[in-house]
Amino acid sequence: MITRDAWGIPHVTGATVLEVAREQGRATAQDRPWQLEVERRRAEGTCAELFGASAREWDVLARRALLVDVARRAHAALAPQSRAFVDAYVDGVNDVLGGRGGRAATVTRPWQRWTPLAVFAVQHLLFSRFPGKLWQHHVASVLGDAAAEALDLLRTEGLPGGSNAVAVAGSLTASGLPIVAGDPHRVIEAPGCYAQVRLTCTDPEDPVDVAGLTFVGVPGVQHFGHAGSVAWGVTNAVADDEDVYAEELVRHRGAVIARGATGWEPVARRVEVVRVRTAEDVYDAVPVEVLVTERGPVVTGGPGQPDTFSLRNPSSVLGNLGFDTLLPLLRSRSATDVTAAxxxxxxxxxxxxxxxxxxxxxxxVGRVPTRGADGTWTGWVEDLPCRTGEVLVTANDRATDDFARIGDDFAPPHRARRLTEVVDGLVAAGPVTPEVLGGALADDRQVAGEALLDLAATLVDLSPPATALRDRLLAWDRRMAVDSVEAALFAAVRAAVVEAYATAPALAGVDASPFGELYAPWFDLRGRLRLVLSTLLSAQKAFGVDPLQAVADALEVVAHAPEPAPWGSAHVVVPLTAAQQFGLAAPDGHAPPWPPVWGDDDCVLATRALGGTGACVHGPVARFVWDLAGDSRWVVPLGASGDPASPHHHDQQAAWAAGRTIPLEDR
Structure with a gap:
């Protein structure tokens, strides 16, 4: 049975967990049929059939990365109960998409049993470390001997902006029970990648009652859930769990071979065809050579080509996408149950x-490889970091020294420090309530910019307009508020400082992707410089740039330009439709409104601005506050429905844009 609350959010009830899974599949297909079609095509590498040449790069990567192969292997290896759960969900999806749910057929082909696993793999292929490692290889090839110093200065997680999560113990809350809150950050899509759902199984021998957020096209509740007596949320740990290998491939007697550690090795090879739409019912057939070396599938380049790299990650090595977690999570009643899941x-x-x-x-949680002296994988890190306390904050940062066991590139500490400061303030004012803890996630204070402003304060011999601008920024409350002109002025000064570093001769050639537009976000030099600007400004002429001169010049440029409009005039959220994500215009009537949003790259509310000063396409794709006493709240950037004509297509957008949440239906 499927019922819906005032926001159109589905409450799925079944007599067994398999009935719940099937009804969840039906609810998802009712709400997001077009999105399910797009996600299936992303997984199978058939997007160019719909979107044309602009989607070809993705289709080629999806084929080369073996998304379907890994999903099939992982599905076959599932425990019987887990496999039945996934299969029931697929049956529910196909009930609706195939027209058996009282609707006309909306898709070209049904979902396969393994499709949810492939959809899950899609969500993490470019969310992973490997694009950043391609960038590191590129920097090394361009800068040569200077690359090590450059990479050390630019060391950080893959993309600006990031997720937050905080837990407060019951000893500090008004109810006496803990609260968990968080906000995963990704590209903001229309419709959103996460769907809100409540799942209830009435079987007295197998009771389930879980509210949470699920990837559209994946059963259960994966990363963020509240099961009444227990709640959980995650952020990306930014672990070093993948490797890319420079490959030398050649054709030899009709085959492809690779140079390995001990000589030439055979390479598994097959040719697939990507159909690229060129006009109505007209397609080009583009052959794609799928190659797999001893190290992994080849994701860029090919025989005789430069910049040829293969990818090795735990999911492909193990043939496992972690779906045996899903059912135990739904059945969890305690923290011990969740960690066991x-x-x-x-x-x-x-x-x-x-x-x-x-x-x-x-x-x-997850699999982090251990590596031998030659870089080969030797096993898995067993002693993963763990900590307890009365207040716990994670923001993709190096939370403790123990994190050295899982990697060396983490988010800068600004967000984690600021969120900890805000929550400590709430605790001091105490006791903490769900509403005020959720509000901490909307904190818009620019903290990383302190280094720039501290330098500005030391400058002398500025022109009168630049001096006035400097003094105005020093008096600013540091909030990236939509009505703040000072926030816009700060962003303009920061952009000018970043430009001084981006155009430094020492970084010539770094700001370009040799791998195509698909990887361009990871090769955005200015975005990377903006994220580590405080580090650069505290260094001795990083990349040959005098930081005092860079800040002085930036103040002069901005001071002599027309005063910008308030921050929210340009900093509007632009949820990207599938067409827009492939570089096309949104279909008429499909683009939701673009409200102004608070925050910035370096705020807890990490709403990344294009170019540091423009529209926001990356930010919190959900916000949740799980209160074990029952006063839980949540919100997504748009709404529960993927249909632009539905009243629930973007009815949550105003609350989300203002940093608020909506009530979770009473349990």
Missing amino acids: FAHWVGPVDNLLVADATGIEHRV
């Missing part, structure tokens, strides 16, 4: 915050 997790490697009546805990 996540023992099956593979990737991405996550920071898990979990709370029950006994307390709160932060632990890293």
Whole structure:
């Protein structure tokens, strides 16, 4: 049975967990049929059939990365109960998409049993470390001997902006029970990648009652859930769990071979065809050579080509996408149950915050490889970081020294420090309530910019307009508020400083992707410089740039330009439709409104601005506050429905844009 609350959010009830799974599949297909079609095509590498040449790059990568192969292997390897659960969900999807749910057929082909696993793999292919490692290889090839110093200065997670999660123990809350809150950050899509759902199984021998957020096209509740007596949420741990290998491939007697550690090795090869739409019912057939070396599938380049790399990750090595986690999560009643469920997790490697009546805990979950002296994988890190306390915060940062066991590139500490400061303030004012803890996630104070402003304060010999601008920024409250002109002025000064570093001769040639537009976000030099600007400004002429001169010049440029409009005039959220994500215009009537949004790259409310000053396409794709006392809240950027004509297509957008949440239906 499917019922819906005032926001159109489905409450799925079944007499067995398999009935729940099937009804969840039906509810998803009712709400998001077009999105399910797009996600299936992303997984199978058939997007160019719909979107034309602009989607060809993705289709080629999806084929080369073996998304379907890994999903098939992982589905076949599932425990019987898990496989039945996934299969029931697929049956529910096909009931609706195939027209058996009282609707006309809306798709070209049904979902396969393994499709949810492939859809899950899609969500994490470019969310992973490997594009960043391609960028590191590129920097090394361009800068040569200077690359090590450059990479050390630019060291950080893959993209600006990031997720937050916080847990507060019951000893500090108004109810006496813990609260877990968080906001995953990704590209903001229309419709959104996460769907809100409540799942209830009435079987007295197998009771389930879980509210949470699920990837559209994936059964159960994966990363963020509230099961009454226990709640959990995650952030990306930014672990070093993948490797890319420079490959030398040649054709030899009709085959492809690769140079390995001990000589030439055979390469598995097959040719697939990507159909690219060129006109109505007209397609080009583009052959794609799918190659797999001893190290992994080849994701860029090919025989005789430069920049040829293969990818090795835990999911493909193990043939496991972690789906044996899903059913135990739904059945969890305690923190011990949740952590036991996540023992099956593979990737991405996550920071898990979990709370029950006994307390709160932060632990890293997933598979992180151990490596031998030659870089070969030798096993898995067993002693993953774990900590407890009364307040736990994670923001993709190096939370403790123990994180050295899982990687060396993490988010800068600004967000984690600021969120900790805000929550500590709430605790001091105490006791903490769900409403005020959720509000902490909307904090819009620009903290990383302190280094720039501190330098500005030391400058002399500025022109009168630049001096006035400097003094105005020093008096600014540091909030990236939509009505703040000073926030816009700060962003303009920061952009000018970043430009001084981006155009430095020492970085010539770095700001370009040799791998195509698909990887361009990871090769955005200015975005990377903006994220580590405080580090650069505290260094001795990083990349040959005098930081004092760079800041002085930036103040002069901005001071002599027309005053910008308030921050919210340009900093509007632009949820991207599938067509827009492939570089096309949104279909008429499909683009939701573009409200102004608070925050910035370096705020807790990490709403990344294009170019540092423009529209926001990357930010919180959900916000949740799980209160074990029952006053839980949540919100997504748009709404429950993927139909632009539905009243629930973007009815949550105003609350989301203002940093608020909506009530979770009473349990």
